[in-house]
Amino acid sequence: MADLIPLSGIVDLTPDEKQPRLWLQVMHDWIVTVDHKKIGLMYIAASLMFFAVGGIEVLLMRIQLAKPESKFLSPEQYNQLFTLHGTTMIFFVAMPILFGFGNYLVPLMIGARDMAFPRLNAYSFWIYLFGASLLYYSILGGKGVFGGSGIPDVGWFAYAPLTENGFSQGNGSDYWALGIFITGIGTIGTALNITATTICMRCKGMKLSRMPLYVWLMLVTSVMALAAIPPLSAAQIMLVLDRHLGAHFFDTQAGGSAVIWAHFFWIFGHPEVYILVMPAFAFANEIIPVFSRKAIFGYPAMVAASVGIAFISFTVWAHHMFTVGMSAVANTAFVLSTMVIAVPTGIKIFNWLATIWGGKVRFTVPMLFCIGFLFQFTIAGLTGIMLGVAPFNWQLHNSYFVVAHFHYVILGGIFFCLFGAFYYWFPKMTGRMMDETLGKWHFWMFVLGFHLTFDFMHIPGLLGMPREIYTYEPGHHWAIWNMIVTIGAFVQAIAVLIFVFNLVRSHFKGKLAGNDPWDAWTLEWATTSPPPSYNFASEPTVRSRRPLWDLKHPEEPDWEYELGTENEMAAK
């Protein structure tokens, strides 16, 4: 796919002078870089590495659970594995990879040359990598004073009082608290940076009402992260004070409360779900319109729904805690707020459908992943509403039904959009297309594996199988479902291997992409692929939400049609 139009704007046409460089120089460049694109790529690479680690952990767990009374793993190893898997996938994979894409794309989309604070950006990345390495150092690190495990084994939510000295005698809980605390600093730094970048670095004419929805949603995500991560950090400080200075925050024997840890954790934990899903929505907001050949339906409603979700997401946390014995009033309040948050999310789903409706849909791999996302995220939302009803929740809390629900959200929703984003922006990042055939294999294998695993995982949950158990007895009718789930997990692993193979192969042998392979409309496609370190040779000026459309269609530019801006007034 060559460029459809000769004009692609803001491109420096002077040919590059390529000089052979030493391997050491290249490494040095990456380590000292403050370029948002290189930092974004390092985020993505590090997250993919941890994705492989977290994936291997879950495969080991699935082998253990495939049949009843299996001896493949010891109970201790199993506890460590599910703790590492959950912590890794949320803190070291999902969040950094989504912020990594944000790092790469936000300055390009708003026509800026870099982030607002490039050095803070580099710091945030390296501190994240340090925190993640610290947690994994626990495997090599010391055993703690009483010979207890050095590897965290308290679950990704680390419920008190299991983390207190009496129950967690090794250093596992310390590695968990400090590792996550340190990556939290990196997340706060990145969130601050993206917020300041979107507010202060937009190119001329890029008013808030003209920002690409991707940038809008990253702004909302970042502000949410700024308010949601510090409560977790505060709770982790309290935990470390408890463990090392003898404070009593979560020490039930000194009057401390275990429930308040759960409150503090979920005040972080629920907004966190939306911090993860909002960038996924953001990918869909860019990919679906481009492959439906239509402008996004309901731009202002999309922005309003995102801001609405951000606010409401801070009021629903205790729906993770219906079984701790809150008052009926509190239960009712959290049931209602949980129902309310489904409304703006539903608005988004309808807007995407309306965008596809009547469009000339191109079923490329990114679009396939986004359509998969629409189906699966809707189902995930429906089981979410079921679990949001307190009496239903009392029955199924901490069962495999819950595990199936949130994997539906994170894998079926967030990761589908994320894979779509890889296929969509890989040409921009490397200058080469990813292979469509392999991409379709990846998509269909992943859909098959995903549904084998997580559709059938609901059933043992309904049959009463609790989560976080290392094995089970035969005779509960759980065994057959667990076997199917395990088979599905391996199908997904094969799909991911195809994806990784495609990434590597396309990087070296993929078709040359050109500046704008998808005939897209946002500013990142106006520069070369990959973009030069300064992004744009001259600062662009925009007059509508789709600057490249205006450039390609001077006879009917967007600013004559866009509603709700002063353009409309001017047109009249």
Add this chain to the structure above:
Amino acid sequence: MTTIPFTYDVKDDPWVLPYRGTVGMWCLILAESAMFLIFVVAYIFYLGKSLSGPTPKEVLKLPIFDTICLLSSSLTIHLSVTQFQKSSRKGFIGWLAATVLLGIIFLLGTAKEWNDLIFKHDFTIHTSLFGATFYSLVGLHATHVAIGLLMLSIVLVLGLLDKVGEEQTHRFHALSMYWHFVDAVWVVVFLVVYVIGR
């Protein structure tokens, strides 16, 4: 350099966006507020729930002098910024020095309070829930005062060496926002710990 232009003939309305340091500082203040909020909630939640040890009324004294010092330092830093914007070097350095001095008095007051609590009343973070919540909340605030003092002192030293110029106005203003925030947090801590909690 050959480039393809990508600009339209738009009417030249001024395109002014906020200073990134100011926005960054607001973000930091949002994050810090969320963190302090959790410590304040923990303090209020655990009020009167200690199983042993002294009550707040028995050991805490109202730190009125320290509070006056810290709150008036908000005024002095404001004056310092105003003088800086007016390019009055003398006023800027004078008021900044006053701010640093007031901050140090406040920290010394906290140090004395903690010294008395630990050595006279044998009251530590280990004593009870009250100890845990008190030392963590007041300590977190004092840490913020100390960090603010460090940064203000750096500006003071640079100012004395005459190394601060016009172009630093925005930065100095962002720093003063941080200091105002630390003072505002003290108002909350004072009310919760020494007025309501006592």
